[in-house]
Amino acid sequence: MKKSSATVFLASLLVLALVTWRFGFSGTAGEASASPGAHPFPDSALLETARSLFGTLGAALPAAVAAPDAVLGRHLFWDERISSDGKTSCASCHTSEAWSSDARRYSTDARGRLTGRNSQPVFNAMEQPSIRWLGDRQDGAHQAELSIVGSMGFADADALVPVLLDHGYDPLFRAAFPGDPDPISPANYGRALEAYQRTLVTPAPFDAYLEGTLGALSPEQERGLELFVSAGCVACHTGPLLGGQSFTRFGLARPYWEATLSEPVDEGRFAVTGEEGDRYVFRTPMLRNVARTAPYFHDGSAATLGDAVRVMADVQLGRTLEDADVERLVSFLESLTGEVPAHYAPPER
Numbered sequence: 001m002k003k004s005s006a007t008v009f010l011a012s013l014l015v016l017a018l019v020t021w022r023f024g025f026s027g028t029a030g031e032a033s034a035s036p037g038a039h040p041f042p043d044s045a046l047l048e049t050a051r052s053l054f055g056t057l058g059a060a061l062p063a064a065v066a067a068p069d070a071v072l073g074r075h076l077f078w079d080e081r082i083s084s085d086g087k088t089s090c091a092s093c094h095t096s097e098a099w100s101s102d103a104r105r106y107s108t109d110a111r112g113r114l115t116g117r118n119s120q121p122v123f124n125a126m127e128q129p130s131i132r133w134l135g136d137r138q139d140g141a142h143q144a145e146l147s148i149v150g151s152m153g154f155a156d157a158d159a160l161v162p163v164l165l166d167h168g169y170d171p172l173f174r175a176a177f178p179g180d181p182d183p184i185s186p187a188n189y190g191r192a193l194e195a196y197q198r199t200l201v202t203p204a205p206f207d208a209y210l211e212g213t214l215g216a217l218s219p220e221q222e223r224g225l226e227l228f229v230s231a232g233c234v235a236c237h238t239g240p241l242l243g244g245q246s247f248t249r250f251g252l253a254r255p256y257w258e259a260t261l262s263e264p265v266d267e268g269r270f271a272v273t274g275e276e277g278d279r280y281v282f283r284t285p286m287l288r289n290v291a292r293t294a295p296y297f298h299d300g301s302a303a304t305l306g307d308a309v310r311v312m313a314d315v316q317l318g319r320t321l322e323d324a325d326v327e328r329l330v331s332f333l334e335s336l337t338g339e340v341p342a343h344y345a346p347p348e349r
């Protein structure tokens with residue numbers, strides 16, 4: 001993830017060119033597709049194109065869910081007592097009602113302060129090469145360990161250890177890290193939370209479609225997928241998560257805040273790297289379960305998925321979409337909704 005955003009952007013343009021070429025190509029091959037409402041891709045070509053751009057997810061195996069580190073992570077994730085105010089757990093801001101995101105624009109942390117950005121979903125998130133809106137955490141363990149002094153409100157990471165001991169966590173840490181002479185540590189807290197979150201994978205109808213199940217997408221959703229490809233959304237939202245992998249400027253065609261009315265303006269990755277080219281650059285979010293994770297964008301400035309899609313077409317692609325096209329895209333994005341995993345709930349204590 002040390003690639004500069006310029007490289008990633010060029011790579012995105014290449015994908016866009018390739019996709020436009022493919023789109024143009026299949027359009028010429030199928031003369032009949034000139035009739036109104038016809039598909040620019042024959043169904044089999046659409047499936048082939050989709051397979052080359054995206055990828056499938058498979059639910060976690062029961063053995064992974066039952067592994068001692070994942071079990072410990074599940075306890076920690078749902079336990080409000082392990083925070084400076086005794087009332088905040090990871091799940092406070094990553095709720096099951098919102099598919100592990102937060103329906104509020106900003107969330108309240110254990111110090112009673114509002115978070116600086118909108119809370120992202122944790123489902124499927126561990127597959128990303130870097131974590132958070134700015135990609136400023138390497139992986140789930142790193143993110144969780146730093147949240148001890150962040151969202152969870154502790155003065156320093158070691159202040160966590162007596163709280164864990166007080167609440168009887170010793171046996172769970174010993175079982176999860178059997179070779180470690182000193183298992184209760186901030187680093188192992190992070191590792192256990194990552195292990196749990198790795199099991200929170202949510203396959204959806206779109207995966208069944210990619211695997212070849214006929215009728216997994218409705219005709220409207222297939223047309224939305226065509227548009228998602230041909231309009232160029234795939235230049236950034238690609239791979240099995242439909243995003244999560246690249247960094248891009250939010251606002252390629254015009255400044256994003258003109259469309260979102262965001263205030264204050266967030267400078268994105270510039271805050272982390274100090275490089276001019278990183279101003280207003282964010283990690284492209286994954287779109288898995290996106291129909292359930294409103295509000296949208298780093299500051300929750302779009303209330304509905306339709307609004308978010310309109311803003312994307314406008315500021316990333318310089319395009320104004322017809323209402324019917326917005327509906328089609330939204331309908332396709334709904335095919336990315338999987339089920340909330342049964343173990344995304346507090347364990348028995």
Ligand code: HEC
Nearest residue numbers: 089090093107108109115117118119120125131132133151
């Ligand atoms: C006070 C609310 C709050 C609490 C508590 C909280 N989070 Fe978050 N979480 C957020 C916000 C806000 C973001 C986005 C932060 C950013 O990118 O600047 C986030 C981002 C994340 C991400 C990044 C997802 C991605 O796609 O990159 C992960 C993973 C995550 N949180 C896991 C956790 C875990 C594990 C805990 C418990 C140790 C936790 N969170 C506690 C609010 C919270």
Ligand code: HEC
Nearest residue numbers: 232233236248250282283284285296297298308312313316
């Ligand atoms: C040039 C790259 C790029 C293109 C092209 C692009 N996006 Fe995005 N998309 C992003 C980035 C970056 C964000 C995050 C913006 C922010 O909140 O800072 C985003 C955010 C989103 C979100 C909100 C996700 C969330 O969890 O808040 C949706 C929905 C979305 N895009 C859909 C689309 C659709 C549909 C298209 C095509 C019309 C598209 N995008 C085209 C880069 C892109």
